[in-house]
């Protein structure tokens with residue numbers, strides 16, 4: 119479980135995060151949602167340690183990451199897998215070399231052990247016989263799968279995904295969302311996904327934190343998100359015609 123307590127961050131005198139607290143449970147797909155510019159990515163960066171919050175704490179299974187010493191920070195970082203927007207694969211490395219990279223960096227496994235693990239992860243994300251393909255030779259959906267395989271290859275306990283289905287068609291996006299959810303449950307990972315895609319929200323939102331102008335104004339799940347009285351949330355959820363039509367029909 120990851121717990122955040124009263125996270126605050128100001129840039130150039132402008133408060134971006136205004137005291138955000140919450141709990142992201144293990145084995146669940148936790149979503150941080152909200153409109154553009156509301157602070158989702160800054161919060162994610164505070165959680166993974168890419169930005170230091172001005173105030174507040176982030177706990178990884180009870181371990182204080184914010185005030186951790188160097189050794190504890192390294193220990194926790196080794197347990198984190200990240201799926202970046204657009205996949206962020208190394209263009210000059212093939213699929214296998216991309217996925218093996220964290221093992222080369224972080225472990226002293228033998229080459230054979232590493233390849234076994236890489237092949238297991240590639241198979242788990244539905245990719246076989248593509249080890250030697252270059253990123254330029256595979257589709258956007260396949261790149262995301264490679265990104266997921268790389269994010270979990272080191273037996274990550276925590277998985278962070280920033281807009282995991284950006285740039286994908288709606289069908290492929292749902293497949294990728296569901297793959298993230300399945301892997302989260304199967305390997306009992308604490309997963310946090312940042313998204314503003316309502317399809318993802320309705321498909322995989324085990325826990326949803328809604329941010330508005332740097333505040334958490336609602337939390338819940340995909341079953342009760344359409345039933346709230348919070349105006350800012352409703353404006354976000356029912357921004358598109360499809361969701362408004364569904365609301366009328368229910």
Ligand SMILES: Nc1ncnc2c1ncn2[C@@H]1O[C@H](COP(=O)(O)OP(=O)(O)OP(=O)(O)O)[C@@H](O)[C@H]1O
Nearest residue numbers: 129130134152153154155156157158159160161314
């Ligand atoms: N390093 C930084 N320095 C100054 N301002 C920043 C920095 N990073 C983010 N911001 C500002 O913080 C605000 C929130 O940005 P953030 O990227 O978290 O939004 P978001 O909710 O993730 O939006 P989107 O959905 O468009 O990605 C924006 O106004 C942005 O300009």
